[in-house]
Amino acid sequence: MILMKNIVREGHPALRKRAQEVPFPLAKEDRKLCDDLLEYVKNSQDIELSExxxxxxxxxxxxxxxxxxxxxxxxxxxxxxxxxxxxVAINPKIISHSVEKTYLTSGEGCLSVDRDVEGYVPRYARITIKAYDTDGKEFKKRLKGLPAIAFQHELDHLNGIMFFDHIDKKSPFKDIPNAIPFDRD
Known part of the structure; x- marks a missing residue:
């Protein structure tokens, strides 16, 4: 089971490297990694388990x-x-996206970042993605709103990019042209 102590934090070199493609069929340890990642996000949303x-x-x-x-x-x-x-998305890609952008009005957070980082993170409002499941079967999905934002956030991790890299340093809350604000609540 993945715990907070297993999650590397901002400044760790793993967060700035481009991750490697995963070969199929999945090795046993890769399948376990997939299960563990999904288990963490599910457990972390369960009030009793997260406490x-x-x-x-x-x-x-x-x-x-x-x-x-x-x-x-x-x-x-x-x-x-x-x-x-x-x-779980293995070797994921965005195969098309909207011109229109979006951003979380409350800003983005990250399990690897232990501080609040204020500012808007521009993302594509709608994306079509392609990835593989644990059986090596390709799937496609159209995502918008929070799922599209979250997919892009996680895909950035695979490319060594942190969410705050997208925030305008001089003006973190500056208007993003052609963007629809997304409010989580």
Whole structure:
């Protein structure tokens, strides 16, 4: 089980490296990594489990965040009135995106960043993605809103990019042209 002590923090070299493609069929340790990443995000959203194990709540976790340079991440995003969007993405790619941008009005956070970083992080409002599941089966999804933002955040981790790299340093809350603000609440 992944705990907070297993998640590397800002400044760790694993967070700034481009992660490696993962070959199929998955090695046993890669399959376990997939399961562990998804288990963390699910457990971190369970109030009882997050308190018992001291887990910070998160909706996504990428392999580089646990010091594994592999192109794998997990997302688990509760959606009102629907089943949660929950999946592991192996060797993920954005195959198309909107011109229109979006950003979280509250800003983004990260399990590897122990401080509040204020500012807007511009993201594509809508994306079409392609990735592989643990059985090596390719899947495609169209994402918008929080799922699109979270996917781009985790994909950045696989490329050695941190969310705050996207924030305008001189004017963190400056208007983002052609963007629709996204409010999580």
């Amino acid at each position: 018992r194990y001291g887990l910070r709540p998160g909706i996504g976790l990428a392999a580089p965040q646990v010091d594994e340079s592999k192109r794998i991440f997990a997302l688990h995003i509760p959606e009102t009135g629907k089943d949660p969007l929950s999946f």
